[in-house]
Amino acid sequence: PLVFCQVFDHRELLEAERPVWGVAALPPIRLQFAAWRALDPSLERVALIVGASHAALAEAAVAAGRDLGLAVTYDVAASDRETSYLFKRVAPQVDGVWLPPDGRILSPAVLRELLDYAVGHGVGVAVGNDGLLRWGALFSATGTPADIARTVQSVVAQVAAGRAADLPRLTPLSELALDVNEGVAAALGIATPAELPWVL
Numbered sequence: 001p002l003v004f005c006q007v008f009d010h011r012e013l014l015e016a017e018r019p020v021w022g023v024a025a026l027p028p029i030r031l032q033f034a035a036w037r038a039l040d041p042s043l044e045r046v047a048l049i050v051g052a053s054h055a056a057l058a059e060a061a062v063a064a065g066r067d068l069g070l071a072v073t074y075d076v077a078a079s080d081r082e083t084s085y086l087f088k089r090v091a092p093q094v095d096g097v098w099l100p101p102d103g104r105i106l107s108p109a110v111l112r113e114l115l116d117y118a119v120g121h122g123v124g125v126a127v128g129n130d131g132l133l134r135w136g137a138l139f140s141a142t143g144t145p146a147d148i149a150r151t152v153q154s155v156v157a158q159v160a161a162g163r164a165a166d167l168p169r170l171t172p173l174s175e176l177a178l179d180v181n182e183g184v185a186a187a188l189g190i191a192t193p194a195e196l197p198w199v200l
Contacts, residue, residue: 027176030064147175
């Protein structure tokens with residue numbers, strides 16, 4: 001049996017013909033959007049760009065947004081250059097863009113380009129990696145180490161005890177740590193929480 005965590009591109013792992021269970025790499029989408037709305041109460045329209053293998057994630061984001069009264073749209077890209085094109089097309093039409101950490105459609109050069117573009121055009125970008133804050137992302141939403149460890153421990157314990165029959169193939173996290181680029185937040189007229197990272 002295999003238990004994995006912090007693997008965003010996990011589809012091939014779950015399709016393997018062996019007993020495999022995972023822990024989600026990202027905090028729940030609904031929690032991320034709720035945190036974004038709390039950070040920026042004026043947030044109404046969000047776009048995201050995903051690779052073809054993450055269309056289900058995009059559909060889940062649309063549903064989560066609907067629950068919170070957000071209009072969420074998405075585009076599917078096949079390369080980093082297509083991501084750049086789609087981003088520049090959609091950014092002027094929305095309040096924010098969420099970029100899930102898909103290495104198949106994002107490269108360091110394109111990330112730098114898009115984050116520079118977003119800051120210059122008054123669009124907040126949400127990312128899943130704290131390191132991208134210094135490149136110009138508005139905020140990062142990541143799992144907390146304690147929640148990841150608790151969740152992995154729980155999954156491993158259930159598998160080891162032979163109680164995996166009702167265990168989902170991918171167990172969600174329950175916390176997120178939100179960190180903010182204060183300079184970008186100020187440029188967008190968004191107040192920064194007093195304590196960072198902000199754990200929800």
